[in-house]
Amino acid sequence: MTDALFWYGCNMTRHAEIIRLGTRMLQAVGVGAQPVGGPAACCGSPKESTPRIAEGMANRTMQRFNQSGAAQVITWCPTCHMNLDDFMGATQGKQADSAHLAQVLWDRRQELAPLLTQQVGARVVIDLHMGNGTGVNQAVPGLLRLIPGLEVMDHPYRAPSYMCFGLASIPGALEDARANMLAAMEQTGADTLVTIFHSCHRELVGLERHAGIRVLNWVHLLAESLGWPYQDEYKAWRNSTDPEAAIGAERIAAAGEDAVRRLVLPELRRP
Amino acid sequence: MVAPRYADWAALRAAESARILAACSACGACFEACPMIAYVPDAQGAAASDTVRGVLSLLQGGQGDAAARGWVAACTRSAVCIPACPEAVDPMLMLRLAKFNAQESGVIPPRDARDAMARVKAFARLGFTEAEQKDWL
Numbered sequence: 208m209t210d211a212l213f214w215y216g217c218n219m220t221r222h223a224e225i226i227r228l229g230t231r232m233l234q235a236v237g238v239g240a241q242p243v244g245g246p247a248a249c250c251g252s253p254k255e256s257t258p259r260i261a262e263g264m265a266n267r268t269m270q271r272f273n274q275s276g277a278a279q280v281i282t283w284c285p286t287c288h289m290n291l292d293d294f295m296g297a298t299q300g301k302q303a304d305s306a307h308l309a310q311v312l313w314d315r316r317q318e319l320a321p322l323l324t325q326q327v328g329a330r331v332v333i334d335l336h337m338g339n340g341t342g343v344n345q346a347v348p349g350l351l352r353l354i355p356g357l358e359v360m361d362h363p364y365r366a367p368s369y370m371c372f373g374l375a376s377i378p379g380a381l382e383d384a385r386a387n388m389l390a391a392m393e394q395t396g397a398d399t400l401v402t403i404f405h406s407c408h409r410e411l412v413g414l415e416r417h418a419g420i421r422v423l424n425w426v427h428l429l430a431e432s433l434g435w436p437y438q439d440e441y442k443a444w445r446n447s448t449d450p451e452a453a454i455g456a457e458r459i460a461a462a463g464e465d466a467v468r469r470l471v472l473p474e475l476r477r478p
Numbered sequence: 479m480v481a482p483r484y485a486d487w488a489a490l491r492a493a494e495s496a497r498i499l500a501a502c503s504a505c506g507a508c509f510e511a512c513p514m515i516a517y518v519p520d521a522q523g524a525a526a527s528d529t530v531r532g533v534l535s536l537l538q539g540g541q542g543d544a545a546a547r548g549w550v551a552a553c554t555r556s557a558v559c560i561p562a563c564p565e566a567v568d569p570m571l572m573l574r575l576a577k578f579n580a581q582e583s584g585v586i587p588p589r590d591a592r593d594a595m596a597r598v599k600a601f602a603r604l605g606f607t608e609a610e611q612k613d614w615l
């Protein structure tokens with residue numbers, strides 16, 4: 208039996224290092240969690256415009272959770288988190304407790320704080336959004352304030368939606384959110400923009416190229432303070448002038464050249 | 479085990495839609511609170527109450543109006559409408575259920591998610607080790 212499942216969702220496959228670091232952090236505070244995600248553990252949201260298909264995917268995932276015997280489902284993706292609470296839980300029943308990774312770590316901050324031994328000199332603004340049923344808007348600033356040397360700059364701006372994903376398809380919305388966050392950084396003297404969710408990281412890492420700032424996820428900052436090395440490959444690929452060369456021919460071949468050319472490289476080459 | 483409240487999504491949708499239709503007074507407070515209205519060209523200058531009535535039409539399988547269709551399509555679940563509602567309707571759920579209906583009936587175009595899972599798998603093959611692909615997917 209698994210103590211807990213770390214349900215990282217679907218689109219987090221872009222950020223393997225965050226899954227590794229998150230799992231290791233849970234272990235460090237006494238929570239053994241098995242990562243689970245990808246298409247076979249989907250909450251159904253990508254297919255929500257065809258609710259019948261979304262329901263089938265969500266049911267299969269909920270049954271998998273209920274049969275796992277895990278006492279807790281630790282979430283990452285806020286869409287999964289909300290679906291677990293509303294449509295999935297309301298129609299399938301819920302065996303396990305659930306909480307977001309940031310909340311679980313915050314609840315165990317007495318175990319975590321002594322491990323944060325490395326100074327991280329950064330003045331950060333966090334990409335907070337209005338909608339959140341996950342507790343991250345309290346837990347992430349709290350966790351970052353445990354890091355020695357790091358300053359969390361308060362600013363009242365909250366972007367619409369609950370993460371950047373929804374904004375990307377609405378003309379003007381993501382551009383406005385980016386401009387408002389950069390303005391918040393300038394007003395507070397921040398040098399680092401901290402993303403909370405994967406879709407925000409995906410949409411904001413490109414600012415490093417143009418805006419002369421650093422963009423890190425909150426998990427990366429905790430890892431730096433823990434003294435744990437990591438590589439943000441997605442950011443390196445996305446900000447490379449030649450993502451194909453940055454990934455390398457061998458890895459592209461191993462992952463399937465056609466799929467990488469059609470599905471991955473166009474995203475990495477976006478301006 | 480927390481017991482399920484509904485047999486399936488159809489039962490959830492039917493029950494919640496009926497509750498919302500009975501509770502909503504079309505006061506428009508949710509529309510006024512929504513940060514996405516600025517990004518809905520068809521909702522500029524639209525009356526809040528009329529637009530909510532358009533959403534209630536979509537919720538009942540109707541066509542709504544252009545402002546309502548645009549609003550439903552642009553909802554990104556900011557959730558600020560929920561505390562704004564004086565009738566405890568949960569307008570965010572109201573818009574989501576209206577969107578389900580509108581996309582199923584073709585009143586608004588569905589999101590193109592054809593490649594979503596193939597892309598998820600391609601990134602996994604690039605970033606996960608073989609052992610991680612076996613254990614995590």
Ligand code: SF4
Nearest residue numbers: 502503505506508563
């Ligand atoms: S959902 Fe609530 S806030 Fe919106 S129109 Fe109906 S009663 Fe008013």
